[in-house]
Amino acid sequence: MSDETRIPAQRDLPPGRLQLRKEHLVGEVTMWDREAKRRKRRLALVLAPVVLAVLAVTGFTTYALTREPTRLESVGCFETAELVGNIAIVNADGRAPTAICAELWRQGDMGPGPAPENLAACVLETGAIGVFPSSGKNSCQQLGLANIPPTYAAEAERLAALRNAIAAELGASYGSTERDPKCLREEEASAFVRHELTARGYEDWSIEIIGSGFTESPCAAVGLGFDGARKVVFLVPEPDE
Amino acid sequence: MGQATDGDLWRRAVDGEPNAFGALFERHAQAVYNYLFRRTADWALAEELTSVVFLESWRRRRDVRLERELALPWLLGVATNVLRNGRRSQRRHRAALERLPREHAHDFADEANDRLDDQRQMQTVLRAMAKLPRREQDVLALCVWAELRYEEAAVALGVPVGTVRSRLSRARVRIRNLSSAHGHEPDGEPAVPAKEA
Numbered sequence: 001m002s003d004e005t006r007i008p009a010q011r012d013l014p015p016g017r018l019q020l021r022k023e024h025l026v027g028e029v030t031m032w033d034r035e036a037k038r039r040k041r042r043l044a045l046v047l048a049p050v051v052l053a054v055l056a057v058t059g060f061t062t063y064a065l066t067r068e069p070t071r072l073e074s075v076g077c078f079e080t081a082e083l084v085g086n087i088a089i090v091n092a093d094g095r096a097p098t099a100i101c102a103e104l105w106r107q108g109d110m111g112p113g114p115a116p117e118n119l120a121a122c123v124l125e126t127g128a129i130g131v132f133p134s135s136g137k138n139s140c141q142q143l144g145l146a147n148i149p150p151t152y153a154a155e156a157e158r159l160a161a162l163r164n165a166i167a168a169e170l171g172a173s174y175g176s177t178e179r180d181p182k183c184l185r186e187e188e189a190s191a192f193v194r195h196e197l198t199a200r201g202y203e204d205w206s207i208e209i210i211g212s213g214f215t216e217s218p219c220a221a222v223g224l225g226f227d228g229a230r231k232v233v234f235l236v237p238e239p240d241e
Numbered sequence: 242m243g244q245a246t247d248g249d250l251w252r253r254a255v256d257g258e259p260n261a262f263g264a265l266f267e268r269h270a271q272a273v274y275n276y277l278f279r280r281t282a283d284w285a286l287a288e289e290l291t292s293v294v295f296l297e298s299w300r301r302r303r304d305v306r307l308e309r310e311l312a313l314p315w316l317l318g319v320a321t322n323v324l325r326n327g328r329r330s331q332r333r334h335r336a337a338l339e340r341l342p343r344e345h346a347h348d349f350a351d352e353a354n355d356r357l358d359d360q361r362q363m364q365t366v367l368r369a370m371a372k373l374p375r376r377e378q379d380v381l382a383l384c385v386w387a388e389l390r391y392e393e394a395a396v397a398l399g400v401p402v403g404t405v406r407s408r409l410s411r412a413r414v415r416i417r418n419l420s421s422a423h424g425h426e427p428d429g430e431p432a433v434p435a436k437e438a
Binding site for chain 2: 006007008009010011012013017018020021022023024025026027028029030032033106108114
């Protein structure tokens with residue numbers, strides 16, 4: 001047999017190293033699982049009001065045609081460069097929408113396929129932001145959508161600042177930030193939110209309470225939701241157990 | 242009670258039982274490790290990529306339906322993809338890999354020289370193999386070096402069994418021709434020696 005085809009014999013990883021790698025693997029996947037559950041819970045808590053109150057009625061992609069983004073509070077990460085594909089709707093956090101979706105791709109939350117090389121952020125007909133895998137320039141135009149206007153970044157940042165301030169005051173977990181919940185009465189929570197809305201130039205926004213959590217208990221932990229199109233802050237009370 | 246099948250362990254892992262995945266690791270890590278060494282000619286890289294393969298498999302665990310309850314073909318398929326995707330796969334799991342304690346460097350002291358010889362030898366083999374198209378290399382590595390059956394290699398690569406057969410056949414012809422061209426006796430294909438104790 002020639003040298004070019006002689007394969008070295010198999011060798012084992014020593015038991016100590018094998019055990020080390022096994023423990024590392026089990027530790028990592030346990031952590032992922034815990035994080036995934038937390039993320040799912042957070043997303044459910046935050047998006048529930050918006051999804052129930054608005055998205056279920058209008059759908060994420062069917063709404064009156066506008067070219068200005070009106071829903072700055074969320075970003076739709078599309079799995080493929082088409083409007084009918086799977087979408088992961090996540091909170092906008094002031095970063096560029098493409099950065100938000102790129103992170104989802106990196107984490108494997110967009111499915112098993114490889115992350116696309118490029119992403120394009122467009123304004124959907126709903127007024128929300130959609131981010132698509134992109135193969136070059138004019139990706140938004142090819143989908144019949146508008147590019148994000150230059151004013152978007154500042155507006156998104158302003159809304160993110162409002163949301164962070166409210167979440168911090170209410171002790172609400174939002175986005176990737178976990179907070180210890182505060183137990184609040186409805187008047188307290190509403191007053192906090194109204195104060196921030198006024199102070200930050202969102203006087204025309206209203207507050208809606210979702211569910212009966214405030215009446216079931218003297219105080220409740222509060223989840224948050226935002227709907228930029230309707231200019232509403234949703235408070236979702238979870239009764240103290 | 243009999244030993245749990247790969248399928249049982251996989252289903253438990255999908256249901257959120259990391260220890261079942263740990264048991265699968267224990268069962269198949271050595272095979273994955275050796276497969277990766279034979280594709281990279283680098284024992285240290287093979288060890289690192291073994292972790293990457295299992296982390297990647299966990300990420301994709303819900304996409305899998307094991308054929309005949311065997312996890313190894315699918316794991317070697319993931320390993321083949323990890324090799325193909327190169328640094329991208331490692332980047333994806335970089336943070337996890339950085340949390341791995343760096344110890345046990347002395348574990349290989351007894352056989353360090355042998356392992357270096359292995360690497361040199363395997364580099365020679367891979368240089369010769371590089372003359373084959375990538376997909377023929379994959380089939381050869383899975384069917385001959387990892388000793389998968391045709392059906393299992395088909396699962397690993399996500400192609401029909403007939404494609405595995407034809408690629409392997411072409412690879413064998415090419416290797417024979419290459420060996421002849423280099424003045425060697427044509428001896429078929431890279432052989433797999435018995436596993437060392």
